[in-house]
Amino acid sequence: MTKYAVRRLLQAIPVLLGISVIIYSILLIAPGGPEARFAQNPRITAAQIAAFRHRWGLDQPIPVQYCMWLGVCGDKPFLINALPGGTIDLAGVRIELPGGDNGVLHGDLGYSSTDGRSVAAVIGDRLPATLILAGTAWVIWVIIAFISGVYAAVRRYSLFDSAITIFNYAGLAFPTFWLGIMLITIFAGTLHVLPAGGMWNVRVVPPFGTPDYWAYFGTHPLAALGDLGTHLILPVFTLVVVSIAYDSRFVRSSMLDALNQDYIRTARAKGVPERTVIFKHALRNALLPVITNLGLEIPFLFTGAFVTETIFSWPGMGYQFILSTGNYDYPVLMGLLSVTALVTVFANLLADLMYAVVDPRVRYD
Amino acid sequence: MDRNIDTLLGEPVVIDLPGPEPGIPDFEVQLESLSQWRLAWRRFKRHRLAMVGAAMFLGMCAVAIIGPFLLPYNFYTIPAVDKVVYAGRPPSLAHLFGETGGLQRDVLTLVVNGARLSLLIGVGASVFSAILGAMVGGIAGYFGGWIDNLLMRIVDIMLSLPLLFVILVVSKFLGNGNWYMIMAIFAVFGWQGISRLVRSLFLSLREEDYVDAARAAGVGDLRIIFRHILPNAMSPIIVAMTLGVASVIISEAFVSFLGFGVQVTQPTWGNVLSNSLNFITLGNWWWPLFPGLAIIVTVLGINFMGDGLRDALDPRAKE
Numbered sequence: 001m002t003k004y005a006v007r008r009l010l011q012a013i014p015v016l017l018g019i020s021v022i023i024y025s026i027l028l029i030a031p032g033g034p035e036a037r038f039a040q041n042p043r044i045t046a047a048q049i050a051a052f053r054h055r056w057g058l059d060q061p062i063p064v065q066y067c068m069w070l071g072v073c074g075d076k077p078f079l080i081n082a083l084p085g086g087t088i089d090l091a092g093v094r095i096e097l098p099g100g101d102n103g104v105l106h107g108d109l110g111y112s113s114t115d116g117r118s119v120a121a122v123i124g125d126r127l128p129a130t131l132i133l134a135g136t137a138w139v140i141w142v143i144i145a146f147i148s149g150v151y152a153a154v155r156r157y158s159l160f161d162s163a164i165t166i167f168n169y170a171g172l173a174f175p176t177f178w179l180g181i182m183l184i185t186i187f188a189g190t191l192h193v194l195p196a197g198g199m200w201n202v203r204v205v206p207p208f209g210t211p212d213y214w215a216y217f218g219t220h221p222l223a224a225l226g227d228l229g230t231h232l233i234l235p236v237f238t239l240v241v242v243s244i245a246y247d248s249r250f251v252r253s254s255m256l257d258a259l260n261q262d263y264i265r266t267a268r269a270k271g272v273p274e275r276t277v278i279f280k281h282a283l284r285n286a287l288l289p290v291i292t293n294l295g296l297e298i299p300f301l302f303t304g305a306f307v308t309e310t311i312f313s314w315p316g317m318g319y320q321f322i323l324s325t326g327n328y329d330y331p332v333l334m335g336l337l338s339v340t341a342l343v344t345v346f347a348n349l350l351a352d353l354m355y356a357v358v359d360p361r362v363r364y365d
Numbered sequence: 366m367d368r369n370i371d372t373l374l375g376e377p378v379v380i381d382l383p384g385p386e387p388g389i390p391d392f393e394v395q396l397e398s399l400s401q402w403r404l405a406w407r408r409f410k411r412h413r414l415a416m417v418g419a420a421m422f423l424g425m426c427a428v429a430i431i432g433p434f435l436l437p438y439n440f441y442t443i444p445a446v447d448k449v450v451y452a453g454r455p456p457s458l459a460h461l462f463g464e465t466g467g468l469q470r471d472v473l474t475l476v477v478n479g480a481r482l483s484l485l486i487g488v489g490a491s492v493f494s495a496i497l498g499a500m501v502g503g504i505a506g507y508f509g510g511w512i513d514n515l516l517m518r519i520v521d522i523m524l525s526l527p528l529l530f531v532i533l534v535v536s537k538f539l540g541n542g543n544w545y546m547i548m549a550i551f552a553v554f555g556w557q558g559i560s561r562l563v564r565s566l567f568l569s570l571r572e573e574d575y576v577d578a579a580r581a582a583g584v585g586d587l588r589i590i591f592r593h594i595l596p597n598a599m600s601p602i603i604v605a606m607t608l609g610v611a612s613v614i615i616s617e618a619f620v621s622f623l624g625f626g627v628q629v630t631q632p633t634w635g636n637v638l639s640n641s642l643n644f645i646t647l648g649n650w651w652w653p654l655f656p657g658l659a660i661i662v663t664v665l666g667i668n669f670m671g672d673g674l675r676d677a678l679d680p681r682a683k684e
Contacts, residue, residue, distance in 0.1 A: 014518060015518065015521050015522050015525060018518065018519065018521075018522035019522050019525055019526060022522065022523070022526060022531075023526075026531065026534055026535065026538075029535070029538050029539060030538050031538060169665065169668060169669075170661075170665075172664075172668060173611070173661050173664040173665040173668060174661060175615045175618055175619065175657065175660050175661075175664075176619075177618075177619050177622055177638075178618075178638065178653065178656075178657035178660065178661075181638065181641065181642060181645060181653045181657070182650070182653060182654065182657065184645050184646075185645055185648065185649070185650045185653060185654075186650065188645070188646055189645055189646045189647060189648040189649070189650070190648040190650065196645060196646050299527075303527040303529075303530065306527075306529065306530070307529075307619060310623065311642070321530055321533075322533075322623060325533060325534055325537050325625065326537075333534060336530070337526065337527065337530060337531070337534075340526075340527045340530070341525050341526050341527065344525045344526075344527070345525050348525070
């Protein structure tokens, strides 16, 4: 098992390198390049642009630039840079680490070209909002999908089963962004009962994430939670409706698989009560693939709410991505892509390992 | 003399046997030969939901092709209105789907004209990505070894990226609002699923006897891949391609809706929706409703059709 885990971990390294190459290529196809912002300025001479390019290593060959962005090339000899750098303080004893300290490998994602903040800070600011929205929706739809999927499988071909199937077809056909627009039109534009977007009521509550917000949260906990809740209703509903379909079908077919096994017939033949057969014999075995599937959905918490965030102006990572694309803010774009790809790779790894742990039949070869 | 033979399908097939002629022994039988595709078409025709889906999708294609000629309004001329209502006007007899806010455009005209590019991009991108996926998957599955390893790692890499993010950025940087560029971008980032599918099919099909026979006869690798194995892997590819059209239509609508896709001067369903967000709090439900319904009808039709195709082309795969 340990051997299997280590091998899977090692296999992830070339995949991560490949991802970094693709993300870096996206930067290369971007129009203009970093010096584009000087093009309109008549006071900046060609010599100054050349000096700028030299200062930031833009006159180097592209593979070298990539190597520097990654943090493998730099001031120190090749590969030494990739090691951890800086100094650490161990109970008063300061240890100088040999490696470098900039580049993606060292967690240095660069600085936003729009407001100069570090990319890590920008992502850190946006992450909580995304996790709140996607996490809430995820918990709700997993519970609904689980209950409806199991029930539909147990009562196969019943009215409920058909109703769920129709609902799932519809859920798969609804464009997420359109559902969001329609909900806003109805509940904010016509009925005026819910906010059209955003995460807090700007007239009453300070911006989310600021110290003021937490101070307000401390003094008016109920009002703050209620405000957050009313802003959550529409985006969470949108996410749940369009996301239930896949999971619900998955649970249903997994449960049907389990119910068709020989040991279920044996249990029924022995006179085990139907309730015990379903919840103890079938459900437990149906859970295996479902758990793996849940592991594969972890990246969703980071990227899945992307469309919904955009429609509802929810200040999360997806919303930031749209803003940065519009502003040609490459460092932030690359940072967001890197972080989400990293999460995806590790979620896949986790799902594989989890499956190997829960299902002893999996062979590690 | 007539004989009734029940086929596996349960439909009686009348076989006309020539009567015994003098001097010719009676063993030559003429059978109506049914190709695999004819059989599949029979099964498809019997799948009611699939036929409904096909009607929905083909109906939308018909609207896209001839619809713009039948409408009283032209997409490229902005109507002169006697009275401007900022929020637009609800559906009326002259404007069945209502009028948009701002420029008071006829929503029906926008939706019908939008069908052309939306469907074209959806179908075109899916066909191209299916071709790409079949080529990559076929080569990986047939040759195996390091080629397979390399190609499948590339697929892993692309599937680890948040593809909608990437498509959005690349459309913004390279698309320039050209619909064929957007179509190409969706094709380039959409083939990974199909290539995995084709690879797994090729892994089993390459062990078949007829492949050995072809190889023994001196047929080249590429010819074996495309002429001998690929036709046998066609059914799942067609199903995946059909379902792919639906997802491209939805994603393209979203990308265009954000203004990163096809330029606004050309109608697509996403573009028709794009400006509606600015008027959203005015309660003009008819503006976003109808383009969205057009997308839903098309996508539902394609999904029904895809499920029917799956049952028709591969009857063993039925649940």
